Structure formats: structure tokens, C-alpha cells
Amino acid sequence: MEVRRGGGGGSGMRMPGGSSGMKVGGGIGGVIVLVLVFVLQSQLGGGPTSDDSAEQVSSLDNCRTGDDANQDASCALLADVNSIQAFWAETLPDQGGGDYDQAVTTIFSGGTDTGCGAASSDVGPFYCPVDQHVYLDPTFFDEMLEGQLGAEGGLFSEAYVLAHEYGHHVQNLTGQLGKVRTQQGPTSDAVRLELQADCYAGMWSKFATEVPDDSGEPFILDLTDEDIANALDAARAVGDDRIQERSGGRVDPDRWTHGSADQRMSWFRVGLAQGSMEACDTFAATRL
Ligand SMILES: [Zn+2]
Numbered sequence: 001m002e003v004r005r006g007g008g009g010g011s012g013m014r015m016p017g018g019s020s021g022m023k024v025g026g027g028i029g030g031v032i033v034l035v036l037v038f039v040l041q042s043q044l045g046g047g048p049t050s051d052d053s054a055e056q057v058s059s060l061d062n063c064r065t066g067d068d069a070n071q072d073a074s075c076a077l078l079a080d081v082n083s084i085q086a087f088w089a090e091t092l093p094d095q096g097g098g099d100y101d102q103a104v105t106t107i108f109s110g111g112t113d114t115g116c117g118a119a120s121s122d123v124g125p126f127y128c129p130v131d132q133h134v135y136l137d138p139t140f141f142d143e144m145l146e147g148q149l150g151a152e153g154g155l156f157s158e159a160y161v162l163a164h165e166y167g168h169h170v171q172n173l174t175g176q177l178g179k180v181r182t183q184q185g186p187t188s189d190a191v192r193l194e195l196q197a198d199c200y201a202g203m204w205s206k207f208a209t210e211v212p213d214d215s216g217e218p219f220i221l222d223l224t225d226e227d228i229a230n231a232l233d234a235a236r237a238v239g240d241d242r243i244q245e246r247s248g249g250r251v252d253p254d255r256w257t258h259g260s261a262d263q264r265m266s267w268f269r270v271g272l273a274q275g276s277m278e279a280c281d282t283f284a285a286t287r288l
Pocket of ligand 1 (some may be wrong): 164194197
């Protein structure tokens with residue numbers, strides 16, 4: 001696939017300055033905030049640290065153009081987040097889900113404290129409903145890119161993983177996350193929640209491949225079946241099983257089963273084809 005990350009003139013990725021973190025304007029959704037937090041590894045063992053003095057907040061002021069996004073991994077992630085949140089800022093109210101609140105993505109390495117407890121590098125990307133942040137360590141994506149997928153296969157995989165996590169944020173905003181009761185078994189609420197997040201990722205993918213952004217072209221050009229299959233494979237192989245034991249018993253959807261690969265693909269395609277939250281109501285589905 002070909003992904004165009006931001007326009008050549010940077011119209012989709014304008015970045016007013018900011019001393020801590022940064023604000024990104026552009027897209028349909030208005031202001032989007034993404035904070036890069038690089039936490040230095042503890043000198044004593046490389047584990048997670050709660051020492052605030054060890055945090056470095058870096059600026060993404062260099063992410064101004066599509067070329068930047070294509071050459072810098074962090075700029076690419078930012079462009080994905082920008083597009084995903086622009087989509088939901090428009091779609092959630094349009095489809096009766098209420099206002100969309102922006103969710104910060106925090107990129108860390110080594111380890112970081114979150115509202116859901118300490119997270120270390122071996123944790124895949126996750127959404128924490130307590131502080132409403134998406135957390136990720138870019139090494140998660142490095143592994144995908146260095147693996148059998150190759151760079152081409154990895155581009156959409158990154159975007160898909162982020163869209164899945166922002167799907168959990170949407171579920172938090174709509175109250176669906178708080179209604180989860182059963183967490184075990186193939187038809188549990190937990191599985192339905194994960195499949196719905198995949199369906200929401202499909203909804204964004206439909207938008208990103210069809211609707212022109214500020215640059216006059218869609219964000220994603222030419223999404224293939226292979227891209228989709230690679231993304232779902234990558235999410236399963238690298239992410240889900242490694243996400244564990246850090247929320248201290250708090251609500252954390254990624255600790256739960258995500259459904260079978262076929263189910264995930266199937267619900268992603270429902271979102272991709274139909275683009276509606278109603279179609280993505282896995283909780284009403286008699287068959288998953
Ligand atoms: Zn999930």
C-alpha cells in the first residue's frame with residue numbers, strides 16, 4: 001500500500017510550538033495533542049521507573065511535511081493519530097455517539113507511569129481508560145518492520161494498531177467500556193469489546209482510504225487485502241499476548257482475549273465496508 005502521511009506542504013500536520021509536548025492543528029478534528037515522553041532507562045536495571053526527573057519530553061517540531069512523516073517514525077505515528085482523531089471528531093457526533101474528546105498518545109521507551117500502573121517496554125500499545133491516554137513504545141513497531149512484514153507491510157499495521165486503541169477510547173466515551181461484565185469465553189463482553197475496536201479500526205480505514213483530507217487526497221492510497229491481513233497478524237503476534245499485568249486490577253481491555261483471527265478480520269471488514277457504529281454493534285450480534 002501507499003500511505004501519504006500529511007500533505008507536501010504540511011497542511012495536515014501543522015505544529016504550533018509548545019514547550020512541553022506539542023499541539024497539532026489540522027485535519028477535521030481541530031487541535032490534537034500528542035506528547036512524546038522518553039523515559040530514560042533506570043541505571044539500576046532498565047525497568048520501569050517512577051522517577052519524574054528521568055523523563056525527557058521531546059518536541060516534534062520537525063514533523064512539518066509529508067516527507068518528514070515518511071522518513072521519521074515518530075512523525076509517521078503522529079500523522080496516523082492526527083487522521084484517526086479527525087475521523088472520530090466528525091463521526092462520533094454524526095452517528096449519535098456524543099462529542100469526541102481528544103486522547104493523548106504518549107510515546108515512551110524504557111518505561112513510564114500511566115493511570116493504569118507502570119508500563120515497560122515489553123508491553124504492546126494499549127489504551128488506559130483511567131487517564132484516557134494511548135501508550136506505545138515504538139520498538140513494538142520496530143519489531144514488525146524488521147520482521148517478515150517489511151516496511152511496506154508495516155505502514156498500515158502501525159496505523160491499524162493505533163486505530164484499534166483509539167477504538168477503545170471511543171468505547172470509553174460512549175460508555176460501552178464501562179458496561180463490560182463478562183471477561184471469559186468466546187462470546188464474553190470482553191471479546192465483543194475487542195472485536196468492536198477492530199470494527200472501529202475498519203471504520204477509520206474506510207474514511208482514510210475514501211475521504212480527502214486537507215491536501216485534497218485520502219490519507220491512505222490503495223489499501224490491499226494483504227495489508228489488512230498483515231496488520232491483523234502483526235497485532236496478534238506482537239501485541240495482544242504481551243500486554244499484561246500492569247493495570248493493578250483496573251479496567252484494561254487489552255488484557256482480555258481479542259477473539260479469533262477470523263473474527264477480527266471479519267469485524268474489521270464490517271467496519272471497512274459499512275462505516276457505521278450501528279454495524280459495529282458486536283454486543284447486539286448473535287454470531288461473532
Ligand atoms: Zn484491544
